[in-house]
């Protein structure tokens with residue numbers, strides 16, 4: 102049988118612009134970073150502060166990072182590493198912190214620095230990564246106190262060992278993680294060749310692992326609305342941790358002018374819920390992120406079922422004899438040669454998926470619908486089943502895709518759920534199990550939807566019957582009406 106359309110399961114990450122084939126991990130042990138990074142502050146401890154944190158706080162106060170004389174928050178050691186602790190009762194929506202622009206680290210900071218002249222035209226995150234690594238290597242860096250409280254690692258999957266990654270076997274998160282590491286490596290090789298090596302006197306010896314560390318720091322500490330061109334690190338504010346139970350996101354922070362007579366911008370952070378003295382001030386990082394995205398960016402996942410997503414990639418094959426017509430129709434309905442459909446656990450099929458699928462599978466005696474006279478109405482036709490053959494083909498293709506994807510996992514959902522019942526599970530293992538169980542559940546859900554559809558193939562109403570009905574040629578019971586000549 103010729104493949105008339107192509108379906109694949111693939112990564113949904115939107116940050117990586119290239120969709121090149123993913124390379125497997127190198128089996129080499131990661132090289133030791135040449136930079137001396139501070140001891141992990143993520144270790145479990147009952148202390149609420151540390152010398153590095155006290156030095157940082159002193160720096161924050163001396164420099165006037167926070168203007169208020171009696172601050173409502175103070176950094177402290179918390180179960181999530183470092184966090185912001187309320188110094189008194191804080192009410193909902195109260196501003197807890199305002200950090201002036203001169204203490205932000207963004208592209209402008211890099212441009213204004215000694216390495217600025219080498220960084221023109223770089224992506225903001227790449228320039229900031231170079232800046233962080235250079236400052237980290239300088240004993241007398243003005244950012245020393247801040248750099249010393251940055252974690253040496255997080256639980257983001259980009260920092261996992263190969264053994265830890267093997268727990269993600271079969272998942273889209275694994276492909277996304279490999280893609281992210283490949284992306285960082287290719288950016289590093291470019292910047293190494295074009296900037297670091299020709300200007301050795303300005304840069305420390307930076308390895309790909311150092312660059313990956315900087316990438317991880319930036320991804321885990323950037324506020325979701327301040328990414329891309331507006332990428333910015335905000336010392337102190339970036340100690341805020343995430344609370345899954347908070348469901349408001351946008352009102353927690355804003356950039357505003359510094360007052361009537363000041364032209365300086367401020368990053369202003371609010372408490373989205375009231376907090377008692379001594380408790381942590383927390384925010385919602387991003388309601389839109391899936392568990393896989395949370396795992397990649399921050400190294401944690403949530404329990405909410407709808408954080409589990411799976412992306413199906415559908416494609417009109419170039420070898421399809423109707424390729425051009427199908428592409429025209431897809432494009433005039435906001436889709437393209439390749440279309441990505443994100444499934445959310447427990448939700449119905451993504452909109453436009455069925456019409457696109459039916460379009461991709463269209464052929465044989467249904468191909469007349471691709472003729473130009475139907476161009477304005479074809480999408481409406483595709484919203485409903487076209488023919489038994491077409492509907493059967495899409496069911497088979499999707500179910501095959503689901504079954505193939507499911508066979509790529511190393512464990513069953515039941516085994517995962519048993520593991521999750523264990524106490525004191527390693528946080529990375531727990532994260533892997535949660536994400537892989539979520540992906541499998543969605544694949545089973547999609548398979549179930551198309552299995553049920555297969556059972557309905559004989560009773561569904563198809564294009565030809567609808568057409569005859571519209572023309573008044575079919576009775577209520579589906580019987581063809583004949584007109585006897587009088």
Ligand SMILES: C[S@@+](CC[C@H](N)C(=O)[O-])C[C@H]1O[C@@H](n2cnc3c(N)ncnc32)[C@H](O)[C@@H]1O
Pocket residue numbers: 181182183184250251252255256321322323339340341342343344345398399400401
């Ligand atoms: C913006 S930083 C917050 C400050 C960070 N806790 C630190 O020690 O520097 C984001 C990182 O904090 C940790 N984190 C934040 N919220 C968390 C949560 N709800 N559960 C687990 N880790 C969390 C993760 O390591 C994440 O990558």
